[in-house]
Amino acid sequence: MRTILILTGRDDLTADAVVEELGKRGENVVRYDTADFPSASRLAVSLTGDGWAGTLSASRKLDIQSVTSVWWRRPNEFVTPEEWPDHARAFAVSEARSGLLGVLGSLPVRWINHPANDAAANYKPRQLAMAARVGLDVPRTVITSDPDHARDFIGSERVIYKGLGGGILGPNGERRFLPVKLITADQIDDRVTGTAHLFQENVDKAFEVRLTVIGDHMFPVAIHAGSEAARLDWRNDYRSLTYRPIGLPQQVGRGVRRLMDELGLFFGALDFAVTPGGLWKFLEVNPNGQWHWIAVKAGIPMVEAMADALQGGTE
Incomplete structure (x- = not known):
């Protein structure tokens, strides 16, 4: 039986809506969260001439060769026992990511989106440069750790300051994002040297x-x-x-x-x-x-x- 694999967490209303729609259409859907690996699921695959064959077993057993498409939605981080030493947990998570995602990522099926492409596209400097090259109109932008460069760019205007990445994890595991701010040149000081910053024309x-x-x-x-x-x-x-x-x-x-x-x-x-x-x-x-x-x-x-x-x- 052909299978649509959706990789996401349990609390995902967007995935819920799509799963419900696919169910109405009679599709076989397996929903899986990487947080269940390795503690609550098992991977057992062997290399063949056509790639990997075998199963991923959690609440349901998935024959990975039955997968016809994968939606990389919002799966959670791999989970290992808290009582393990930190170095052992880090090693297990690294191996789990390389093993499980390496196997799934090798499947020659439609990915929405493949995690490797997803990760690469998340680099904001790359997407901005590429957008400019393909002819989209991109606001004037600098990325800098040089206070003088920042002040020269800002001049007498107010410009946008926003984060380059996907935020940081707070003390309780929640993701925090840098708010978009309006910045003037007199607010720039040597703290800019501490990391890279993105400043952009205020459109x-x-x-x-x-x-x-x-x-x-x-x-x-x-x-x-x-x-x-x-x-x-x-x-x-x-x-x-x-x-x-x-x-x-x-x-x-x-x-x-x-x-x-x-x-x-x-x-x-x-x-x-x-x-x-x-x-x-x-x-x-x-x-x-x-x-x-x-x-x-x-x-x-x-x-x-x-x-x-x-x-x-x-x-």
């Missing part, structure tokens, strides 16, 4: 767009902010937002298609700022961004599109 925005790409389907939604906090970054105040489907300019669509191909991404959540003059300014692409909430708010069939993609089978 005059009429509204923002979240463009969700699922294979050949592009779903652009205009996000209109209803507060000052949301106008700086719409993630600051979800309650003030309104959503409306919007047309996608052909030139932007062509650039996005090239960007997705260059990054090796099947799925992406892209953010744009649209100026009062109608220019679309590329801000970033999240290769594993959230999207179900905006599909519901804007009344767009993204769940169905993701189910279609997972049903698409081996590539």
Whole structure:
């Protein structure tokens, strides 16, 4: 029996919606969280002339050769016994990642997205450079640890400061993200030398767009902010937002298609700022961004599109 494999945690409403849709279509879906390995599941595979063959056993037994597509959604970190020494736990997690993800990652099937491509695309400097090369309009940006370079870039303006990575883990395991801030040159001091920082032109925005790409389907939604906090970054105040489907300019669509191909991404959540003059300014692409909430708010069939993609089978 063909199997669609979804790798994610237990509390994932987006995956819940897609699993429900696939169930209505009669598909065999296995949902698996890497946090269950190695403590609560077993891997038993052997190398053959066609690749790896065998099983991954948890609450259900998965024949990995039956897998026709994999959705790398939001699985949790591998878990090892807390009583083990730290070095033993680190070694076990490293081996678990290389073993389990190495085996699954070798499957010649459709990945949404392959974790290697997902990880590479998360480097913001890489995606910004590639977006510029494929013809998307990217705001003026510097990455620097040099205070003079930062002050020269900022000049007399106020510019955006935002994090380069995916945040940090707090003391209780929660993920914390650097908030987007407006910065002036007089706020720059020698603390800038402590690490790399991203400073970017503060784009005059009429509204923002979240463009969700699922294979050949592009779903652009205009996000209109209803507060000052949301106008700086719409993630600051979800309650003030309104959503409306919007047309996608052909030139932007062509650039996005090239960007997705260059990054090796099947799925992406892209953010744009649209100026009062109608220019679309590329801000970033999240290769594993959230999207179900905006599909519901804007009344767009993204769940169905993701189910279609997972049903698409081996590539």
